[in-house]
Structure formats: C-alpha cells, structure tokens
Amino acid sequence: MNELVAAVPWLGRRNPMAARWLIIVLALAAPLIAMMFGRSWVRVLDFALLYMMLALGLNVVVGFAGLLDLGYIAFYAVGAYTFAFLASPHFGVHWPFWAVLPLGAAFAALAGIALGFPVLRLRGDYLAIVTLGFGEIIRIFMNNLNYPINITNGPQGINMIDPIVLFGWDLSRTLKIGDFTINSLYLYYYFFLLCVAGSILLIQRLQISRIGRAWAAMRDDELAAKAIGINIRNMKLLAFSLGATFGGVAGCLFGAFQGFVSPESFSLMESIAVLTMVVFGGMGNIAGAVVGALVLALLPEVLRDIAVPIQQMLFDRVLLDPEVLRMLLLSLAMILMMLLRPVGLIPAKARYAHPEHLPRKKEARP
Amino acid sequence: MITLLEARGIGKRFGGLTALDDVSLTINKGEVYGLIGPNGAGKTTLFNVLTGAYMPDGGEFVFNGSQLPTGKPHKVVGRGIARTFQNIRLFRELTALENVMAGHHIRTRAGIWGILTQSRFTREEERLTTERAYELLDYVGIAHLAEAVSKNLSYGDQRRLEIARALATEPHLLALDEPAAGMNATETAQLRRLIDQIRHDGVTVLLIEHDVKLVMGLCDRVAVLDFGRKIAEDVPSVVQRDPKVIEAYLGGGHKHVA
Ligand SMILES: Nc1ncnc2c1ncn2[C@@H]1O[C@H](COP(=O)(O)OP(=O)(O)OP(=O)(O)O)[C@@H](O)[C@H]1O
Ligand SMILES: [Mg+2]
Numbered sequence: 325m326n327e328l329v330a331a332v333p334w335l336g337r338r339n340p341m342a343a344r345w346l347i348i349v350l351a352l353a354a355p356l357i358a359m360m361f362g363r364s365w366v367r368v369l370d371f372a373l374l375y376m377m378l379a380l381g382l383n384v385v386v387g388f389a390g391l392l393d394l395g396y397i398a399f400y401a402v403g404a405y406t407f408a409f410l411a412s413p414h415f416g417v418h419w420p421f422w423a424v425l426p427l428g429a430a431f432a433a434l435a436g437i438a439l440g441f442p443v444l445r446l447r448g449d450y451l452a453i454v455t456l457g458f459g460e461i462i463r464i465f466m467n468n469l470n471y472p473i474n475i476t477n478g479p480q481g482i483n484m485i486d487p488i489v490l491f492g493w494d495l496s497r498t499l500k501i502g503d504f505t506i507n508s509l510y511l512y513y514y515f516f517l518l519c520v521a522g523s524i525l526l527i528q529r530l531q532i533s534r535i536g537r538a539w540a541a542m543r544d545d546e547l548a549a550k551a552i553g554i555n556i557r558n559m560k561l562l563a564f565s566l567g568a569t570f571g572g573v574a575g576c577l578f579g580a581f582q583g584f585v586s587p588e589s590f591s592l593m594e595s596i597a598v599l600t601m602v603v604f605g606g607m608g609n610i611a612g613a614v615v616g617a618l619v620l621a622l623l624p625e626v627l628r629d630i631a632v633p634i635q636q637m638l639f640d641r642v643l644l645d646p647e648v649l650r651m652l653l654l655s656l657a658m659i660l661m662m663l664l665r666p667v668g669l670i671p672a673k674a675r676y677a678h679p680e681h682l683p684r685k686k687e688a689r690p
Numbered sequence: 691m692i693t694l695l696e697a698r699g700i701g702k703r704f705g706g707l708t709a710l711d712d713v714s715l716t717i718n719k720g721e722v723y724g725l726i727g728p729n730g731a732g733k734t735t736l737f738n739v740l741t742g743a744y745m746p747d748g749g750e751f752v753f754n755g756s757q758l759p760t761g762k763p764h765k766v767v768g769r770g771i772a773r774t775f776q777n778i779r780l781f782r783e784l785t786a787l788e789n790v791m792a793g794h795h796i797r798t799r800a801g802i803w804g805i806l807t808q809s810r811f812t813r814e815e816e817r818l819t820t821e822r823a824y825e826l827l828d829y830v831g832i833a834h835l836a837e838a839v840s841k842n843l844s845y846g847d848q849r850r851l852e853i854a855r856a857l858a859t860e861p862h863l864l865a866l867d868e869p870a871a872g873m874n875a876t877e878t879a880q881l882r883r884l885i886d887q888i889r890h891d892g893v894t895v896l897l898i899e900h901d902v903k904l905v906m907g908l909c910d911r912v913a914v915l916d917f918g919r920k921i922a923e924d925v926p927s928v929v930q931r932d933p934k935v936i937e938a939y940l941g942g943g944h945k946h947v948a
Contacts, residue, residue, distance in 0.1 A: 526806055533805040533816065537792040541781045548779035551741060552859055553767030553796030562802070608783075673839070676788045681820035682836070 327611040328524075331670045355513045365625075366509040370581065372621035373516035374574050379601040379617035380523050380610065381570025386599065387608035387674075388536060389563035390543025392452045394595055395439070395459025399568040401466060401590035402435045403428040403575020405476065408585045411486040414477060421488050425576050432572020433565040435462070440564035444557055447546075459595050466587040481586025488515065488580045496583075512581055519577065523570055524610055530566070531610070537676045539563055543608075593651065600654055604661050606668025615670055620657065624650040692719040694894050695740075695771075695863055700749035702732075702739055702918075709735040711918040712749070717863070722885065722895040724909035724926070726902075728939055731915040733898045734776055737865055741773050742766040754862065767796055772861035774852040776868045776898070782841040786832060786851050789840050790823035793858030826854040830884060846877040853884070857893070864888060865896040870904055882908060906930065914938065 330336045332343040358365035382396045406428035410419045439458050443451055470478030487496030495515060499506040530536050538559050541549040550556055579585050597620070605616020628646045635642050644652070661668065695717040702710040709732045717723045725733050738744040740751060742763035751758040759765045781789050798819060804812040827833045830850040835843060840851060849869055856864055866885070870878045878901065885908055889895055899905045905912060906926040913923040916938040922929050929935055 529805055529808055533812070534795050534798045534800055534819070535802065535805060537784070537788060538795050540784055540788070541792040541795075544781035544783055545779050547743065548775065548781065549792075550743070550763040551767070551773055551775070551779075552793045552855060553764045554792075555764045566802075676784060677791055677820055677823075678816065679837075681817045682787075682824060 327528075327609055327670075327674070328614060331611040331615065351517060355510050359507075363507070363509065366507070366513060368622065368625045370509060370512050370516055372618055373513065373520050374578055374581070375598065375601060375621045376520050376614055376617040377516075377523055377570055377574035377577075378598045379605070379613040380520070380527055381567045381574070382598050383567075383602050383608070383610070383613040384527060384530070384539075384570070385563050385567035386602055387613070388531065388543065389539040389560065389567075391443075391560065391563060392448065392455070393439075393564075393567070394452045394456035394592070394599065395462070396455075396567070396571060396598055397590045397592075397595040398439075398459040398462035399432040399435055399571030400575040400578065400594070401462050401585075401587075402432045402568075403572035403577075404579035404585045404589070405466060405482075405575075406431050406572070407576040407579035408482040408485050411580070412482055413484050414482045418486055421486075421490065421580065425573065428576035429569045429572045432568040432575065435572075436565035436568025437561055439568075440561040444560055456592065456595070459590075459592060463587050463590050463592075466590070476587075479587060481584060481588075483584050485579050485583050485585065487583065488512070488577070490515070516577060516581075519573070520614075523573075524614070527570075527610055531674060532676055532678060535559070535562065540608075540674075540676055597654060600658050604657060604669060606670040609670065609674040612668050612670045616668070619669070620654060623657065624653050627653055693717070694719045694754065695896075696752040697736075697740070698750050698752065700736065700739060700751070701747045702735055702744060703747055708918050710739065710746075713915070713918070713920050714749075715913050715920060715923060717894060717896060718910075719862075719894055720889065720892065721910040722889050722897055722908050724905045724912035725896065725898045725915065726900070726905055726912060727915035732918040733915055734867055735918075736915070737773055737867055737898070740766070740865065741771060764796065767859050767861075770860070770862035771865065772856035772859045772863070773865040774849075774856050774867055774869060776871065778845075778848050778852055780840040780848055780852060780855070782839075784840055785837050786827060786840055786843065786847075786854075787820070787823050787836040789851055790826050790854045790858045791819050793855035794819045794822060797858075797860050823854075823858060826857055827851075829857070829887075830854045831880065846873050846880075849873065849881070850884070853888075857888070861893060863894045863896060865898075867898045868900060869897070870899060870901045878904060 328347060329340050329343045332346060335343045335346065355366045355369055358369050378400060382393065385391050385393045407424050409415055410417050410424045410427065439455065443454050446454055466476045467479055469476040487494055495511040496508050498508055499511060538554045541554055542556055542559055546556060601616040601620045602613050604620055606612030628649055631649055632642055632646065635644065693716050697713055697715050700710050700713045713736065725736065727733055739746045742759065742761050742765065745761040753769055753771065758769060781792060784792065798815050800812040800815050824833060824836060827836050830853055832847050832850055835847060840848065843851060853866065853869065870881055873881060882904060885895055897909060909926055911924065912926050912929045914921050914929060914935050921934045921938060922932045
C-alpha cells in the first residue's frame with residue numbers, strides 16, 4: 325500500500341495521507357464510474373482485478389525471486405479447473421466455495437513445486453523455455469483429458485460452474501435492499517477488490533521479511549546468496565509455490581465468476597500478457613504489478629472500443645479483429661515502454677526493511 | 691592453543707590443471723591467518739572448496755572438532771564460516787542495510803505462517819535483525835550509508851559492506867579474499883584497524899592478501915601457496931626470509947614480496 329501511495333503522481337510524496345484516501349475512493353467508486361459507460365465495463369474491471377492478482381503472484385516469482393516464468397497461467401488453470409471439478413454438474417459435485425478455494429490454492433502450490441523441482445538448476449533462457457513448456461503441457465492435458473475417461477471435457481470446457489456463495493449469499497444474483505438493487509457485477513467487483521487487497525497485504529509482508537530478502541539476494545547474486553547461507557533450493561521452491569498459490573486463487577475466482585472454463589483461456593498468450601503487465605508496471609515492486617495489470621487490462625478494451633467504430637468509419641468494415649488488435653497493442657505498449665522507460669511505469673524501489681526499526685532515524689548530517 | 695580449522699590433504703583439479711595439491715594447514719582459534727602466494731596459486735580455490743562452492747577431489751576439513759560437509763554452502767555457513775569475494779559480490783539492488791539483514795538470514799527462524807500473520811515472534815525477530823544490521827554497519831564504519839543502494843557505494847565502502855554482511859552470519863571464522871584490493875592507503879589503514887577489531891572481538895580471520903605490509907603487520911601466521919602446493923607456513927618474519935618463498939615470487943615473475 326505504501327508503495328502504491330508513493331506511486332501516485334505528485335500527491336504521493338507531498339501528502340501520502342491524501343494519496344491513500346484517493347486510491348481507496350477511486351477503487352471503491354470505479355465500478356460506479358464504469359457503469360456510466362455500460363455494464364460491460366464493470367465486467368472489464370472485474371477481469372482487471374483478476375489480472376491484478378495474477379500479476380501480483382507472478383511478480384513474486386519473476387520480480388522478487390528473479391525466476392523467469394513463462395508458464396504462469398498454468399496455475400490459473402489449475403485453480404479454475406479445481407473449482408470446475410468440485411462445483412459444477414460436470415461430476416455432479418457442488419462443494420461450497422470456502423471448501424474449494426483452499427483446495428484450488430493448494431493444488432496450484434503443488435503444481436508450483438512440481439514445476440520448481442526440475443528447473444532448480446536452470447536460469448534465464450533455459451528456465452523460460454521449460455516453464456513455457458510446462459504451461460503448454462497443462463493446457464494440452466486440459467484439452468485432451470476427455471478420452472478414454474472424460475475428466476476435463478476437452479476443448480468444450482466445463483459449463484454451469486457454481487457461482488461464489490459467501491455465507492449463503494449468492495454473488496451472481498442481483499442484491500435487493502429495499503428499493504435498492506445492486507448488480508451482481510458490482511458484488512463480484514467488491515469481493516475481488518477485497519481479494520486483491522488481501523493479496524497485496526500478504527505479498528508486502530513476504531517482501532519485507534527474511535524470505536523476501538533471501539529472494540532478492542538470490543535474484544541479485546545466487547553465488548553470494550549461497551555464501552551467506554541461503555538455501556537456494558528451498559527458496560526457489562517457495563517462490564514457485566507461493567506465486568502459484570495466488571494464481572490458483574485467482575483461477576478459482578475466475579471459474580466461479582465466468583461460470584465456464586475451457587483450455588483456450590489458458591494459452592501461452594495469457595502467460596505472456598500477465599508477464600507483460602509485471603514488466604510494464606515495473607518488475608519487483610507491488611505497485612508496478614497493480615498498475616501494470618490495471619493499465620494493460622483496460623487499455624486494449626478502451627482502444628478496442630474506439631478501434632472498431634473508427635475502422636468501420638474509415639474502411640466501412642473491421643479489418644483487424646479485436647483479439648488480434650489486443651496482442652498488437654500489448655506488444656506495442658511493451659516496445660514503447662522498453663524504449664522510453666526500461667524500468668517500467670513505476671520504477672519505485674522495492675524495500676525489504678521496515679524503516680521504523682532503524683535505531684536512529686534521519687538526523688541532519690553535516 | 692585450540693585448533694579451529696584443519697585442512698587435511700585438500701586436492702582440486704580443473705581438467706588438467708591442479709589448482710590445489712594435497713594442501714594441509716591448521717588455523718588456531720583467535721588468530722589472523724594469512725594465505726599468500728603468486729597469482730593463480732590456488733588461494734581463492736581453497737576458499738571455494740572450504741565454503742562448499744566447489745567439491746574437493748580429495749581431503750577433508752575439520753572445523754570445531756567435526757568434519758565439514760562438502761559442496762553444501764549453506765551448511766558451512768551454518769557451522770560458522772563466512773567469506774567475502776575477491777571481486778566484490780553484493781546484492782546490487784538492495785541497500786547497504788538490506789544487504790546486511792540478508793546476511794542474518796541463517797540466524798533467523800521466522801516461518802512462512804509467522805510472516806504472513808506477522809506473529810509477535812516474527813515482528814520481534816525482524817526488529818532485532820534491523821537493529822543488528824545497523825550495528826554492524828556502524829561497526830565497519832558505514833552506518834551513515836545504511837539506506838544507500840549498494841551498487842552506488844564507493845569501492846572501499848562496498849568492501850566494508852561485504853565484511854559486515856559476512857559478519858551478520860555470526861561466524862567463528864571469517865575468510866577475506868583480498869579485502870584491500872583497490873583500496874587507497876587511508877582505506878587500507880582503516881581496514882587494518884577493522885580486522886584487528888574483529889579478531890579482538892573473538893572471530894578468527896583467514897586472510898588472502900597481496901598487500902605485503904598488511905599481511906606482515908596483521909597476521910600471526912602465514913601460509914604460502916605456489917602452484918597449488920603449500921611451500922611454507924610460519925610466523926611472517928620467518929616466511930618472509932624463506933628462500934622457497936622468495937623464489938616462488940621472483941622465479942615466476944609474479945608480484946614481489948617484501
Ligand atoms: N572454475 C574454474 N575453472 C577452471 N579453472 C579454474 C577455476 N577456478 C580457478 N581456476 C584455475 O585455478 C588456478 C588457481 O586459481 P585461483 O583463483 O585459486 O588463484 P589465486 O591464488 O586466487 O590467484 P589470484 O591471486 O590471481 O586471485 C588458476 O590457474 C585458475 O585459472
Ligand atoms: Mg584469488
């Protein structure tokens with residue numbers, strides 16, 4: 325949160341308290357503003373929050389621990405499919421949300437460890453290639469495990485997944501309080517917002533801890549990290565599994581929110597999109613992941629909204645399919661960022677110590 | 691005199707090159723033990739084998755009465771051996787303070803649940819780690835740079851920071867690989883006082899150094915390596931006059947010794 329506050333332009337440094345409230349108010353008011361442009365924009369915001377969780381989780385692996393992971397979306401898939409298996413008519417099982425969520429997280433963490441073990445000795449390009457392969461393997465499994473026994477229902481995916489029900493309160497139904505009705509999209513928005521806030525809190529705690537420092541040490545110089553007694557193997561496995569946990573939780577939310585999962589949601593392009601968000605925002609700091617995810621989840625939608633009418637106006641038809649356009653825009657954003665600002669949108673320094681613990685705080689020095 | 695570290699017949703080859711050839715030596719508790727020799731003699735390799743960065747081809751180390759594990763750096767640090775590097779290796783993106791705090795990692799215990807829930811134990815340990823790190827920065831004389839990102843520090847300050855980080859692991863034996871390299875006269879004098887202080891505070895020091903004045907002034911005993919073999923081991927004044935040592939330095943056309 326402090327990093328986010330500091331990242332608010334102009335106000336962040338001058339008046340952190342005001343910046344803090346600005347963020348809170350904006351976060352709470354965002355869906356109301358979006359609604360003015362139409363219901364689909366609230367949905368876009370809901371997805372932006374899911375992407376935020378993914379970016380936050382991937383940032384643990386890539387930004388904190390320095391392990392380039394190109395298959396991160398696999399953990400999202402594990403979470404989403406866990407939810408789909410245990411809360412849908414597919415197997416006729418309808419476990420409650422609170423029971424499935426920890427399971428989805430746990431399976432994703434296990435998948436993280438399963439990925440971590442074989443790649444312990446790999447670095448850089450080699451690591452990227454193996455993780456990429458891992459992501460694809462998971463997707464291909466989901467695609468093909470419908471024969472001889474139908475487990476995943478193959479490319480058709482799984483339908484009619486149960487919505488999130490919190491203590492008997494169904495988020496997929498419009499809430500009525502007297503004359504007031506609150507659309508389900510809002511309910512999901514605020515619940516996802518809570519999840520993102522929780523993730524930020526937990527990840528910040530990890531960052532400023534002996535584990536966060538061990539990751540940073542390992543990222544900056546593995547040999548030196550060994551020489552001060554850091555157990556590289558354990559720290560890498562921990563980074564993979566904790567990062568994956570956030571992906572798994574986001575996956576559960578995704579499955580329940582969308583009501584439908586299929587392998588095509590978990591393609592390599594999605595992994596790259598999340599990685600782009602992390603890099604675009606500024607690797608290794610929480611604010612970067614949050615802002616990167618927000619900007620890159622919204623920007624293509626906004627531009628797409630403009631691009632289709634403009635194309636129709638200019639050429640009388642749509643030349644570039646919106647989905648193609650999205651990838652094009654992502655790449656363009658990335659290239660521009662690398663050229664203009666290689667450290668990312670928010671190059672805020674991530675800190676790994678509590679400044680208030682310093683015995684002598686800033687004294688005037690001659 | 692109590693033996694702290696004993697190397698027994700350590701050997702290390704790289705392909706056809708014998709970097710260490712049956713090296714044995716003993717380091718006593720509380721002394722500053724110098725390790726000198728011409729370039730390529732195998733000094734750094736001995737550090738790497740000792741600290742578990744490389745596997746030895748033969749021999750063993752006995753530390754504090756029991757055998758050291760080989761090839762497991764974190765276990766060696768846990769037993770109480772810390773090192774610095776000849777070509778400084780700091781965590782570049784971290785501040786000076788965070789570098790030293792990272793060095794404390796192995797002496798802290800907070801687990802993942804404790805951290806996520808910020809248990810009282812975790813918070814207390816974190817506070818102590820910060821304080822301890824700050825004290826160590828003060829000890830090596832760079833407390834005023836606590837919040838500077840380490841890659842921006844001057845060369846001499848980086849060397850001192852690396853020593854502080856090594857001390858944060860709470861070692862019994864501190865192995866310094868050419869700590870004075872690249873330092874000017876004032877910085878070298880400060881370094882000498884620092885090493886004296888470290889010894890005085892009960893940490894045994896193993897010192898690789900080319901600066902002859904520093905070695906002769908600081909060390910209780912000195913071993914000389916040449917082409918991977920130990921050719922002398924004695925008090926500095928004797929080693930300095932040893933014909934084999936003079937020959938090693940002059941004969942190879944290497945750096946001079948006094
Ligand atoms: N990883 C390695 N692979 C191959 N050869 C190596 C390796 N490390 C060291 N050597 C070789 O082993 C020999 C001893 O090297 P070492 O670095 O231990 O010397 P040194 O005494 O520290 O020299 P200097 O004073 O130059 O630092 C050298 O010939 C060096 O080239
Ligand atoms: Mg050397």
